[in-house]
Amino acid sequence: MTTLWQASQQLQAGNASPEVFTESALRAAQDPLKEGDLVFTTRYATQAAQQSTAASARWQTQQALSAIDGLPVSIKDLFDVQSEPTTAGSHLLLNAEPAAANAHVVDRLHHAGAAIVGKTNMTEFAFSGLGINPHYGTPANPWRREDKRIPGGSSSGAAVAVADGMCLGAIGTDTGGSVRIPAALCGLTGFKPTANRINQVGTLPLSASLDSIGVIAHDVRSCWLLDSVIAEQPLELQQVELRSARFAIPQTRVLEGLDEDVALAWKHAIAVLEQAGATLIALPLEELDELNIMNARGGITAYEAWQWHQQSALAQPEAYDPQVLVRVQRGSLLTEQDASELHQQRKAWQHRINSALADFDALLMPTVPRIAPTLASLEDAQQYMEVNALMLRNTSVINMLDGCALSLPCHQTGSAPVGLSLASVHGDDARLISWSLAVETALNWRS
Template sequence: MTDHKTLSQLSGELESGKLTARALVDEALERAQGSANQGDVAFISIDADTIRAEAESIDKARAEGNAPSPYAGIPVSIKDLFDVKGQVTAAGSTILASNPPAAKDAEPVARLRAAGFIPFGRANMTEFAFSGLGMNAHYGDPASPWQRGVGRVAGGSSSGGAVSVAEGIVPLTLGTDTGGSCRIPAACCGIVGYKPTAVRVPQDGTVELATSLDSIGPLGNSVDCCARAFGVLAGGPPTAPEPRDVSSLRLGVLKNYVLENMDQTVAAAYEAALDALAKAGATLEDVTFDPLDRMPEINARGGLVTAEALRFHKGRLAQHEAEFDQRVSKRIRRAETQEEGEYDRILLARREMIDQAEQVFAGYDAIVMPTIPIVPPKFEDVASDDGYTRNNLLLLRNPSVGNWLDRCAISLPVTPDLSAPVGFMLMGVPGNDEALFACAFAAEQAFAPLRT
């Protein structure tokens, strides 16, 4: 059964013979049909015949004692940015949909496949990964599972993948994160989303957005799921987080920039999460990082993301602009307003801020903040250009701090499944992803009473 089980639970059932890979993917395929679990908008395409054949091959290998790992046979949805051999990589667009199929897997996909995970469907996403809302004008708008009848954004850009996990279709999805695209949808959908230190996971075979900020990470049902998936993506074994007592954590509670315009629901849940950590013995210390207050000025004309996106898409805009989602093309073209030398000045400002953060954040196991400051916006509230822009900036603001400072970061859910989803973010030390997982695993235990 795929329904919200963890990788460890599923691998145990597969190894014991209680479950077969074929049965697992058959159920996932059934749940992915139609609108009941949003399969119709969570996925752009699903190659059911190939998925079933791969599952049967893994069942045969396991019966012969040759399964590549205990996780062999577990389906994982793949964001439409990644090459999967034999499939077209459209990046959520119609412009690339006529491209030839990929000749080989992207390296992250290849690593998952080598461990026996089964690539399951091309997950929907914001076109070219350029929005934190997760909407797609061509393939439909995945919605947060919360208040489905009302209609709220799933968060982006890895929206379809997050929904595929939150709706219980698959236990894991492979996403990308340039300004929060793993953590925003995790927060909007009530699951865990991880942004690694960028250099830890290779990006070969992935459609870029902004190479200075792009990173690749998993979204899953638990910290343990994301830690094990990260181990594989980083070229190692699927490793569980190191056990750590909450009382050993020293956490910096960021007080400037990330708390502005926070709604009452998020504020209450965030304070409850901080209180839970404090009661469990964690050391919480307020910290201010003044350089962050310059971010609106630095990004006034789109910053690094739009500059690098324009560089990558300039030819496509010249030939196919009418085929773009106009909300995406309009944002990319903001880079045309940047002044001469501005890009280099932004790079310098980033380098200086990274160095400053290293000094200010030294000694903390993690820096914490709300993942996003508001509950998932209603679709009707982002229908206008002003509403779209305002909410998009709000959802991107906090998570993008981790990309800007080149740090690893994780979003954990801190509210019950049927209530408004709120994410709690921990941002770790660059390169020390394993230590952040240990912190997040400890925090997840402290948050357990908040989720019931």
């Protein structure tokens, strides 16, 4: 599978045409053995083909708009596209007012010449880490597709589109792990930047205090490249050596209840990094347990989601995915005073975590504690809620911290996909992605 980074390098060397990559993506989306109808809520095949053809001419005259000019990417169904309703994986918004303008990130992609192949399916209103959608169907995880395992969410279609070659990179959102979870479960790389690095105008919110826009691709360099297109300030990759790294491994919360596959991949990754000379420090970080208290009644996410959904949830509750509605309704029990206290608690918590991490280059942890379960195993509502909380447990730490994080594959070839997460504090994105590249190289995922 050619990565976004490799395709870009081939274009810059004059060894390929963007049409080859976009045509391949569009064919994959039509492949009956794959699930393009479940991956996309809207397709732009004609426009993508036209954009790729126009980009080919620009590359031939050395007038490319960007390093991804003409290459196929997808956008999550949370981003406004002018003259279309933004449905956010729901039926509730099918007849909503069409967007008056593109979301900022969509405009960035257009200005870069990207061939946008479609809007990708997602958990309704982005309010789950599982990726299940009863309205549009749920695309199966490409790993052992016959098992019908979850893709992870909420950016479910985004991850499956990349894994199945329907695009080379995807733009998603991440409020509690919605880019990193599906990346981990589908054997991909997912990058959640510091939230204020990417302009969120024209993006339908879940929780404005925790929302961020991130990317999914096959490897670290591809994520870095796609991030550099949608961000106002591209990150500068730095030269780092693992033998000088000091990584913290939290001993609270994030290592609990790992299943056999995740535990095996985690131990292997840690052994590789130690062999490469990295210093790994077990850090108690007991403050992480405080999140259970802060989120006991739904937390900031539930409160802010209720503010957005209140009118619709009261008037048309039957239009919602019942599993999403339950989570939205929890916010109705929180007052404005509750929210104010939660924000104060979060700020104090952030200060203490930032102080604890001051001497470290990054946090290391498994992205999620278990491999993708089957859809059938989650039909029970209680099991759904328990597994959803488990999937979000580790990743949501970084959203509460307002930090940055990247998940990259750490499993052995042929094994169930498992993600290794590197994370850091607010604004440390350039160093984080540089360390992630070094870790990826050490794990030999990409040569």
